[in-house]
Amino acid sequence: MCVLTCEEPTASLPGVTYQHERLSANPHDRAGARRADDAWLEERWSDPETRVLVVSGTRVRPADGGLDWVAPADAPEGLRVLLGEHDGRAWFAVIVDAEVSKTAQGEWTPLRGLLPFLADDALAGAPLVFHALGLAEWLFVTRFCPRCGGPLSPRAAGHELACANGHVQFPRTDPAVIMIVTSGEPGAEDERCLLGRQAVWPAGRYSTLAGFCEPGETLEDAVRREVREESGVVVGDVEYFGNQPWPLPASLMLGFVGRAVSTAIEVDDHELEDARWFTRAEMRELAEAGTLLLPQGVSISRSLVEHWYGGPLPGQW
Numbered sequence: 250m251c252v253l254t255c256e257e258p259t260a261s262l263p264g265v266t267y268q269h270e271r272l273s274a275n276p277h278d279r280a281g282a283r284r285a286d287d288a289w290l291e292e293r294w295s296d297p298e299t300r301v302l303v304v305s306g307t308r309v310r311p312a313d314g315g316l317d318w319v320a321p322a323d324a325p326e327g328l329r330v331l332l333g334e335h336d337g338r339a340w341f342a343v344i345v346d347a348e349v350s351k352t353a354q355g356e357w358t359p360l361r362g363l364l365p366f367l368a369d370d371a372l373a374g375a376p377l378v379f380h381a382l383g384l385a386e387w388l389f390v391t392r393f394c395p396r397c398g399g400p401l402s403p404r405a406a407g408h409e410l411a412c413a414n415g416h417v418q419f420p421r422t423d424p425a426v427i428m429i430v431t432s433g434e435p436g437a438e439d440e441r442c443l444l445g446r447q448a449v450w451p452a453g454r455y456s457t458l459a460g461f462c463e464p465g466e467t468l469e470d471a472v473r474r475e476v477r478e479e480s481g482v483v484v485g486d487v488e489y490f491g492n493q494p495w496p497l498p499a500s501l502m503l504g505f506v507g508r509a510v511s512t513a514i515e516v517d518d519h520e521l522e523d524a525r526w527f528t529r530a531e532m533r534e535l536a537e538a539g540t541l542l543l544p545q546g547v548s549i550s551r552s553l554v555e556h557w558y559g560g561p562l563p564g565q566w
Contacts, residue, residue, distance in 0.1 A: 268547050297322065299338055307359060328344040330408075400413075425500045428505040429505075431507070445479060479516070529559070
């Protein structure tokens with residue numbers, strides 16, 4: 250496998266490892282069968298080699314260019330959440346009150362602020378952090394049973410919530426489609442891709458279109474519906490590209506490449522301010538000039554753009 254380093258655009262990139270894949274590399278054993286094994290959990294917690302990520306609400310504390318993983322003896326009191334096993338040791342998160350981070354904002358960072366360096370964390374990679382913060386977000390917002398309104402209590406090492414009436418809640422992950430839409434002969438000089446921008450973004454920022462899958466809808470139809478709703482462009486063939494966990498707050502981003510069967514743009518002003526077709530030459534010229542800002546390198550959106558373009562591009566959020 251090679252890292253995406255080519256300088257000139259090419260029509261396809263077989264065997265390429267994209268930047269977003271680094272955030273899912275080297276996953277941990279989630280040890281699901283151990284979540285209700287109190288004796289095993291206590292044994293691993295007492296092991297000084299075990300590492301713990303302290304989470305305040307949904308924020309963590311960076312340290313020395315990485316995250317502040319501590320030994321259990323140095324962890325504060327809070328809800329212990331088993332993340333699993335990795336590199337011969339156990340990994341936990343301890344979730345403490347959100348007020349802890351509010352009193353020292355500069356020391357605590359939400360997940361979005363960690364993304365630029367998360368894949369290069371020397372001690373632990375992104376899958377453990379995504380696991381911890383995804384659960385922390387779910388626990389933070391899920392306080393009462395949706396069936397009876399009763400208070401919920403954690404069990405199964407933080408992976409379940411149950412009320413006094415026996416109703417059990419599990420963590421939510423919402424499927425979202427994200428897509429690059431193309432028009433023209435694949436690989437041809439005049440082939441174009443469709444990008445859009447929201448009104449709240451800084452000038453020059455464009456990205457791939459995206460949206461959530463609705464009940465009873467296939468992923469491919471979600472791609473077609475979202476593109477048509479936001480830009481007016483009709484999509485025909487849809488090809489799966491890849492996926493990326495995105496607990497911001499609770500999504501799984503499913504990437505696709507769609508082929509347009511119409512090119513007229515009619516922007517939905519509610520979601521997009523603008524949508525544009527870009528040729529590869531236009532995209533490169535604008536990115537080099539700094540007037541086109543593309544998604545950050547670790548996002549699957551960036552991978553979709555560079556997959557279509559055929560190589561890396563300057564300029565990112």
